[in-house]
Amino acid sequence: MPINYKILGQAHPAGTSETDLYTVPSSTQAVISTLTITNVTGNGASARVWIRNNGATTAHSNAILFDVSIGANSIAAFTLGLTVDAADVITVRGSAGNHLTFQVFGSEITA
Numbered sequence: 001m002p003i004n005y006k007i008l009g010q011a012h013p014a015g016t017s018e019t020d021l022y023t024v025p026s027s028t029q030a031v032i033s034t035l036t037i038t039n040v041t042g043n044g045a046s047a048r049v050w051i052r053n054n055g056a057t058t059a060h061s062n063a064i065l066f067d068v069s070i071g072a073n074s075i076a077a078f079t080l081g082l083t084v085d086a087a088d089v090i091t092v093r094g095s096a097g098n099h100l101t102f103q104v105f106g107s108e109i110t111a
Contacts, residue, residue: 001109008032008104009090012040015097018050018058022090022104029109032082032090038101039070045099046070051082052089070100 008030009022024030037047049065050058060066070076084090094100 001111003107003109005107006105008106008108010101010103011092012101013092013094013097016094018091018093019102020089021049021092021102023055024084024086024088025108026086027111028086030084030088030106031109032080032084032104032106034105035078035080035090036075036103036105037068037070037078037092038075038103039072039099040101041096041099042072043096043099044069044072046095047076047100047102048093049102050091051084052091054085054087055089058091067095 011021013019046067046069050062092102
């Protein structure tokens, strides 16, 4: 079972809508090691992150971060060690458009 260490997803949402950051490919499992959220502006913002099992709808039950404040011109890093399966989706949302950049790092394990 090959393991590929990589940047799994990067996004800089323009609006405040939910944005899919990473979808686990078919026949693949992944380990999410680190999630970073960078505020690239001089204004504060907050972030939400969900892990949606098999693409389920975002809900409080699958939120891993909810309205976490990210200060102006700063970064927050979360070392997670979460495991996700094929078709699971990491979805993100910022409280203000063009303020936050999301990046997720980890490994993909293929059959």
